[in-house]
Amino acid sequence: MSDQPRSDELGSDQPGRGADARHGRDDDAPPAWLSDLPSTDERPRHSADPAETTQLPRYPSEAFRDEQRFSEGPPPAQWTDPTPPTGFPAVGQYSTPPGQQAGHQQGPPPGQPWPPAPSGAYPPGAVLPPPYRPDVPQTPYPDLATHALLKPVKPAPTSGWRRWLYVLSGKTINVGESPKDAHRRNLVAHVNHPLQGCYKIAVLSLKGGVGKTTITATLGATLASIRGDRVVAVDANPDRGTLSQKVALETPATVRDLLHDADNIERYSDVRRYTSQGPSRLEVLASESDPAVSEAFSSQDYARTLEVLERFYSLVLTDCGTGLMHSAMSAVLSSADTLIVVSSGSVDGARSASATLDWLDAHGHEDLVRNSVCVVNAVRPRSGKVDMQKVVDHFSRRCRAVRLVPFDPHLEEGAEISLDRLQPSTRDALIELAAVVADGFPSEFRPR
Template structure:
C-alpha cells in the first residue's frame, strides 16, 4: 500500500511540477486545490527564478467575440432607388448606401462627437440683416436634433433680439427672470420654466423685449446666466448683438469656446464680417479668430453678381473653416423654424456646419474619465 501511495499518477497542469500526494495521516488539502512544493529544487529562497515562465495552456476553442461569430451584414439603403430595389426584391438585393448617404452618415458621426462639460459657441457680426439669429436657431436645432442632448440658445442682443420668435413661445419668461430666480434653480425641470422649446428640442432663453431694460444686461449678468446654464446643457449658443462694444460682449468673448462669424453673400456683408475679424484681432482675440468658422449665408436668391468663391477664399485665409448656407424660402419667412420644412440642400449645409463646429470640441481624455 505504501508503494502505491508513493506512485506519482497526476501532473500539475500549471507547470509547477508533480502534485504532492499526502502520506497516511498527513492532512489532505481542500478538494480542487493541489499541494505544490513552495520551494522547487535548486531554489532555496522560495522565489521563482527570473528566467522561469509558467506554461499557460492554450484554449482549444476559437475566439467567441461577436465579430468573429456573426457574419458582417451590410446595412440596408435608407432612401432613393436603392431603397426601392431593396424593398421590391423582398430585401434580397442590397446594394448598400449611396455615396451621398454615406457622406451624411459620416457628418452625423462628427456631430455626435462627445463633449466634455459644457461647450459654448458665440455667433456674431457687425452688420444686421445677414441672418445671424437665423443661423443661431438652425445650427442649434441641428445639434439638438442629431445629438439628442440638451442644447440652449441665449439671446444676448441688447436691442430687442428676435431669437425667441424662431421657436414656439412656451413662456413669457426672459433672461431677467432667470437671473432673478437663479438661487432657486436646482434641477433641469426648474430651468425649463424659463425656456421655450422647438420641434427639434432646441431651447431658447429670450432677451428682454424692452430695449431700455435689455441695455442694462451687463457682463456680470451674462456670466451669472452662463453659470446656471453650464450646469444643465451640453451646448450653449449665444446670439450676440451687432455692437462689439456693448456691455455683455467682453464676457461673451472671454468665455466662448468657439466663434462663428456670419456674413451675407453681398459685398457689404463680406466687408462687415471681415471688419469683425479685424476688430477681434486688434483687441487680443487672435486665437478666437484663428479657430473661428465663417458662414456665408444667402439671405436672398443669388443674383450672380458677387463671386462667392473669392469671398470664401478670403475667409479661408483667416478662419479655420468656411461654410455656405444656401437661400431657403422657409428661412426667408422670418417665423418659427422647422428643420423638416427646409430644402434638402439647406439641411445638408447645416449638417456640414455642425460637423465643422463639432470638430473643434476638445478631445475627450478617456484615461482620466475612467481612472
C-alpha cells in the same frame, strides 16, 4: 559427551551470546554512528518567543531510526546526511542577516541568474528558483465582439433608386447605401461624438440682416436633433432680439426672470420653466422685450446666466448683437470656446465680416479668430455677380473653416423653423456646419 550445544555454537540472534558476546559487543548498546550526532543538551532549544524559534531540519538518521532499529552497523547509504549543494553553506553554518527572519534565505541579486539545481535537495529555508515552464505561444481567447459573432449587414439605403428597389423587393434586395448617404452618415456620427462638460459657441456679425439669428437657430436645432443631449440658445442681443421667434413660444419668461430666480434653481426642471423648446429639442432663452425695461444686459448678467446654464446643458449657443461694443460682448468673448462669424453673399456683407475679424485681432482675440468658423449665408436666391469662390478663399486664410448655406424658402419666411421643411441641400449644409463645429471640441473628446 553431552548433547547440549556449546555456547559458542548458539546463533547470533540470542542476546549476549555467540560472536558478539565473545567480542564484548552488547546488542542493547547504540550503534557507533549515533555517537556522531549532537547530544540532546547540545541542540538548541525552542524559545517561547516564536520570532526567536529556529526550525532545524530533521536528520534522516532520526527518521529512519523511528521506523526500524538495526542491531548493528551504520544505516544504509541512502539515509546518510545530505551533502550540501555547491554554492550553499553546510547545515548549521547559516546565519540570519540583520532584519530578516530566521529560516528565510534571499534569492540571487537582481539581474543574476538562478544557480543550476544540484542533484540533492536545496538547504532548508532557501528560496527555490521558479519552476521551469516551456515556451508555449499564448493563444488569445476568441473575440466576442459583435463584428466577430455576427455577419456584417449592409446599411439600408435611404434615398434614390436604391431605396425604391429595397422597398419594392420587400427589403430582400439591399444594394447598400449610395456614396452620398454614406458621407451623410459619417457626418452624423462625427456630430454625435460625446462631449464632456459645456461647450460654448458665440454667433456674431457687425452687419444686420445677414441671417445671424437664423444661423443660430438652425445650427442649434441641427445639433440638438442629432446629438440628443441638451442644447440651449441664448438671446444676448440688447436691442430686442428675435431668437425666441424661431421656436414656438411656451413661456413668457425671459433671461431677466432667470437671473431674478437664479439662487433657487437647483434642478433641470427648474431652469426648464424659463425656456421654450422646438420640435428639434432646441431650447431658447429669450431676451427682454418689454420696452419699459431700460436696464441693459451687462457682462455680469451674461456671466451669471452662463453659470446657471452650463450646469444643465452640453452646448450653449449665444446670439450676439450687431455691435461689438455693447456691455455683454466682453463676457461673451471671454467665455466662448469658438466663434461663428456670419456673412452674406454680398460685397458689403463680406466686408463687414472681415471687419469683425479685424476688430477681434486688434483687441487680443487672435486665438478665437484662428479657431473661428465663417458662414456665408445666402439670404437671396442668387448672389448676383459676386465671385463666391474669392470670398471663400479670403475667409479660409483667416478662419479655421468656411461653410456655405444656400438660400432656402422656409428660412426666408422668418417664422418658426422646422428642419423637416428645409430643402435637402440646406439640411446637408447645416450638418456639414455642425460637423465642423464638432471638430473644434477639446482634443480628448474630438472624433478620431
